[in-house]
Amino acid sequence: TRTSRPQRILKAVQRKATVGDPQSVITAIDHFCRHREWAMNVGDEKGSILDSVVNEVSPVTVLELGTYCGYSTVRIARLLPPGACVITLEFNPDYAAIARQVIKWSGLEDKVQLVEGASGDWIPWMKEHFGVQAFDLVFLDHWKERYLPDTKLLEECGLIQKGTVLLADNVICPGTPDYLEYVRNSPHYNSQYYRSHLEYTKAEDGLEKSVFLGY
């Protein structure tokens, strides 16, 4: 097909959503992915759990690993008060290009810093480059085998401090067994599983919320 799936998602947003209205962007993407083409957005069911965690944490600085088309970036940013922001990392330049336009359409660009590159390369530079002390919330939704190494890297870089909340997507499907084992058995995390479904399907999936307890 001539266009890519992310391009078709952007087109659905431009056709169905209102500029400056983040909820209409979320609704347009969910409708397209449920009725036209499945895509790996966190989706509406797990998205509601994400919303409740964001509201509970009321974070000032959020790190999102894995932007894709910006769906969860918009979900998070729409709940942030003035002065709070989400830094979102995306490895794939084509995904990043679409996400920038989706975020712009939602009118939330002032609350979002989209960074193109590999999480492993960028995490060590977060403090220096963005003036971040520590993240209040980290949403993991990138390569599943990078969840554990990047969590350890965030710890080593002092970007996870007492009270930081990690929220991980896809801990069942596709699955992140080594990450789950780590956060569930570590004395430094208090972990809980939110059972749900793989976006737009009946398959089981869920989010794991892990609070860092300090050293």
Ligand SMILES: O=C(CSCCNC(=O)c1cc(-c2ccc(F)cc2)cc(O)c1O)c1ccc(O)c(O)c1
């Ligand atoms: O795709 C990637 C890796 S980043 C996206 C991570 N997310 C997922 O993989 C992901 C996958 C699924 C899922 C997929 C198929 C199933 F049958 C079931 C579940 C669901 C999710 O919610 C996800 O978040 C990438 C990166 C750089 C590149 O250059 C590139 O070509 C591709």
Ligand SMILES: [Mg+2]
């Ligand atoms: Mg996901």
